[in-house]
Amino acid sequence: MRLLITGGCGYIGSILVPKLLQEGHEVIVVDIQWFGNVLADHEKLTVIKMDVQDVDNIPMKGIDAIINLANIANDPCGDLNAKLSWEVNVLTMMKMTERAIQYGVKQILHSSSGSVYGVKDEDQVTEDLALVPISDYNKTKMISERVLMSYMDDIVVHMIRPATVCGYSPRMRLDVAVNMLTMQACKNGRITVFGGDQTRPNIHIQDITDIFIHFLGKGLETAGVYNAGFENISILDIAERVNEKMPAEIIVSESNDPRSYRLNSDKLLATGFKPKYDVAYGIKEVIEAYQDKRLEDDDNCYNVRTMKKLDI
DSSP: OEEEEETTTSTTHHHHHHHHHHTTOEEEEEEOOTTOOOOOOOTTEEEEEOOTTOGGGSOOTTOOEEEEOOSOOSHHHHHHOHHHHHIIIIIIHHHHHHHHHHTTOOEEEEEOOGGGGOSOOOSSBOTTSOOOOOSHHHHHHHHHHHHHHTTTTTSEEEEEEEOEEESOOSSOOOSSHHHHHHHHHHHHSEEEEESSOOEEEEEEHHHHHHHHHHHTTOOGGGOEEEEEOOEEEEHHHHHHHHHHHSOOEEEEEOOSOOOOOOBOOHHHHTTTOOOOOOHHHHHHHHHHHHHTTSOOOOGGGOHHHHHHHTTO
């Protein structure tokens, strides 16, 4: 297949793109490269450094499917520049979808977020529950889903709501829970937990990238929205699991972040997908990468720090 991956140089894309190339696909990556580009050269890979908001110049001719990873990611970044978040996460995605339909693209796989549910008391948060997003970032993800749904008669749409992703990537993120707490233990010998009681779902980066591949080329029979998270554990629980592998002092402080939710991914599992990795493996990866000096606590590993440096 000939694939377009927006945001393909990012945390998830840097793992996903090599897998797609290994499967024999031709891949075109469009990415603004705020965080650089760690993708290795490949005869079937084209990397274009450009802003996805320049929709009219995104190559669509001959594309079979789009995997949309480009977005202003996480709550702090959304708060830093709410206008840009709405323009990239919603408006640009809408324009890109319309252009894809014009060029006969058959499928869009869109990375949404499990955080669209907001605060939920239900033990099983399934795809049919009401969305109550709290932050601007969460709201852009909800609206982007609604927009995509309006095009489902014209293009096959798979919307994935990932849990918090963990694990090592060559374009690393240390502003996500498991990775962040593990780095604190490695670097400082102590872990700061804000709140701790909030339950969050988690998914390993190898599994979330495999989910996109799992749905690639699938038709209308599986189109729709899918939760993607397999370990619902508290922030304090994560810290304690880190402590088992990298002993550290755990300090609990007050939090102003009330988000607490548990994803049920039975709908995804019913399509035949089987996760292979877990939080413990993600913790192990980060520790090993730090010890091997493949990973440093660099500003480039934090989205909001990088945006501030670039004055975005």
